[in-house]
Amino acid sequence: MNQQRYPRRGVYLLPNLFTTASLFAGFYSIVAGIHGHFRVAAVVIFIAMILDGLDGRVARMTGTQSAFGAEYDSLADVIAFGIAPSLLVFLWGLQHFGKFGWLGAFVFTACGALRLARFNSQAHNTSKRYFQGLPIPTAATVLASLVWFSQTEKFAWVGAIAPYLALGFVYLLGLLMVSNIRYRSFKDIDLHGRMPFALAISLVLIVAAVAVHPPLVLFTISVAYVLIGLLSTLWQLSQRRRRRR
Template identity: 35%
Template sequence: MSDPAAVDIKPGRGLPFRAVAPNAITAAALCLGLTGIRFAVDGNWEVTLYCIIGAGVLDGLDGRIARLLRAASRFGAELDSLSDNIAFGVAPALILFLWSLQYAPKFGWIASLALAVTCALRLARFNARIDADDQPHKSAGFNTGVPAPTGAGLAFVPMYLWLLTEQDIFRDWFVVMPWVLFVALLMISSIPTFSWTSLRLRRSWRIPALAGVGLLVGALITAPWLTLLAISALYLALLPFSIASYGRVKRRRADRLSAG
């Protein structure tokens, strides 16, 4: 919940439910992330991933519900960042360490730390700029770097492949470690990435888009690991296009400034 607008609370009255609901969803996302660690300790990797995926779904809902209920607040924004850090930084780092990186002869824990630390730094950068007037990426409808939930989803690509193919090579530390470091770099990078605010649908595409979302949900239920792999591959394939798209926006802004 990045909107810092405060909820109007009159003196002498309790906190309205509309102010509690979005923060409760954020807290639930945090709990799901921690629960994923609990199942990772038991080696129940599928349930572990379901927990992180569930946390990602809730993270996508809390801010939208807050804006819908006009209940966005500075407290909610801070809680959202703390929840993201735990659910999509600390939890994936520990899960990947328990699953694979603990078997690395050296630096396995360092790779896990890299994922957690870069997630925390990315969120700190976001919070530091939340009230800044000059935010070129955000004002153009782009994110700066890969968002924390997306980064967590990308970090688990080797686990998706392992669950899908049952090939132990995808669990080997020498495959997982460079991938985790690559995702960590994407999260802390300054490359512009597409955000939901940069997507525009024509009116004629609304019904097909809704059908596509329904089919995507069905695919996630029927073949979750293959679907998540496809989503991850599509996201990575779109990175060059997001960089090129922001480059065009930047050039148009520069042209307007020079003309003015």
Template identity: 40%
Template sequence: MKKRPSNLIYILPNLFTAASIFSGVFSIISAVGGNFEKAAWLIMLSLIFDGLDGRIARLTNSCSKFGVEFDSLADMVAFGVAPALLMYLFVGQEFGRFGVVASALFVIFGAIRLARFNVMTMSSEPSVFIGVPIPAAAVFISLLVLLFQKYGFHDDYGIVIVLLSILVSILMVSNIRYPSFKKVDLSPKHAMKLFVVILFVFFFIFMFPIEGFALMFIIYILYGLIRAAMLLPKRVIKK
């Protein structure tokens, strides 16, 4: 009788991982059916499930090797295949083989990113990510689709999404560091500042959902690039 609660706790985070896979598959089906807006939002829903499974596992002390592997496979579907197919069906197919290559690169580099993450981190929680995390890259592509569809940019500037997808694919396997936000300082000294920032972000996203989320992820992607560019002269001088 005493083992049942622990077994249920062990299953709970994996249910959220399964939900992430379901959202990813549903996104793929929606994209194939031509409902690109729905497909993009479903990838963002996968991001929520992906964030919950790990946190619940840590809170309930139910982390396991199976959970880590299951989560990686879920990420490959929801944040690798789903956004690559969404990008290809939305604009990539207009560019023939170049569109196919761009979609394939996203999946391949995403798989490399996940494998490297698993090998490097083991069971420890990183304070920074080496390369853009695949969920951030996937949501970035999804938000581009939402933005371009909303403003009709894809008719004339579809190539921009294809090129940006190649850029984030390369950033996933780069050595550029990105913040993980897994160890945010919640001490009383910083709690109020964080609360104010979150409040302003919430209201901005409430008024402009697509633009708000897009701005957040664009800043995140640019942060790593700008930081790397600023540190480059120091590294050159040291050498």
């Protein structure tokens, strides 16, 4: 009697371990924020971002990419970079703004989820060199670094204006995530090949700057990334209008 054979079902362990670790970091950030440990919650979001970047790299290097891994990664990103940072800024400073505060936190979370859904639906049709819309990990980095920056004793004066900045950021970052503005993905960089010596020196300087004052440098880099993508897109649109005229 012939037995019908079914394909073996399973998931790749290694990349999904990094995704699970990123999800755990996002969940831990939520717990820390609820207990008022805002600095810890902000730092853990950065750890989640590092783990989120590693799972895709590991999957591509080991040839273990799968549709399950992509969907699982997006679900983990909603928790780690959508709910966790929005809840963090709400508990830290936005709750004093009433409806505008919790509505801004929701807008950030909803736009992040829409951004991920659009990315998954267009993953095979878009260029890997650029993202369409601001990536949700970068948006989460802006909020987390702002909270972390405001918690430092050397810059205590930032704590007075930081909640107002966060209120504007949650709406602005949410709109940028669902916009058509292009942001460089850096996925086309070959880590196995040679790189220019100037680029290697720049990376060393960036790492050294982060080591000197992590929250200030990370906040500056993340905001600069947001502004560069926005300004470059506006410049390209102006050039197209001039050509049409």
